[in-house]
Amino acid sequence: MYKHYLxxxxxxxxxxxxxxxxxxxEGDILIYEGQERHCQFQTHTADFLPKYRYESGELLEIxxxxxxxRRAIMAELSGLDAVLPxxxxxxxxxxxxxxxxxxxxxxxxxxxxxxxxL
Numbered sequence: 001m002y003k004h005y006l007x008x009x010x011x012x013x014x015x016x017x018x019x020x021x022x023x024x025x026e027g028d029i030l031i032y033e034g035q036e037r038h039c040q041f042q043t044h045t046a047d048f049l050p051k052y053r054y055e056s057g058e059l060l061e062i063x064x065x066x067x068x069x070r071r072a073i074m075a076e077l078s079g080l081d082a083v084l085p086x087x088x089x090x091x092x093x094x095x096x097x098x099x100x101x102x103x104x105x106x107x108x109x110x111x112x113x114x115x116x117x118l
Contacts (some may be wrong), residue, residue, distance in 0.1 A: 004032035004039040006054070006090070013052040016041035029054065047071075066118050073115050080108045 005028040007015040016031075018039040024030075031041065045051055049067060052059045087101040 001033060002035065002037050003030055004036070004041065005029060005061075006031055006041070006043075006053055011053050011055060012050045012062075013043050013054060014050065016043050050093075068117050070115065073111050073118075077108060077111050080111075082102055084108070 005017055005019070005024045006013050007017070007025070007028050007111070016047040020037045023057045043051060047068070049064045049078065050062060053062055054060070072097060084101070084104055087098065087104060090113070091098050091101050
């Protein structure tokens, strides 16, 4: 007989394991007892965010909508930071502001404001 457990870190499910490979510690939560040797419980999403929190004896799925939005904004800001210096050089060399440069500066400011609101 094997037992499968969850380990929490501040009420967030941080780890799932089987007694076949690790002994439980105080505070670990038993979720299964049976013949299955390997614990298949997925604790994190494909993008490495924790999937569940444990409250009042219940597993609750975590909504990561805002975190994913924050990550997308940060990625776009990073992309703009990478191209803006080159576009600025083009603008200086040609002696006039290019629309793509102006649009990128405006987009960067809009993203920063959106990020503040999250």
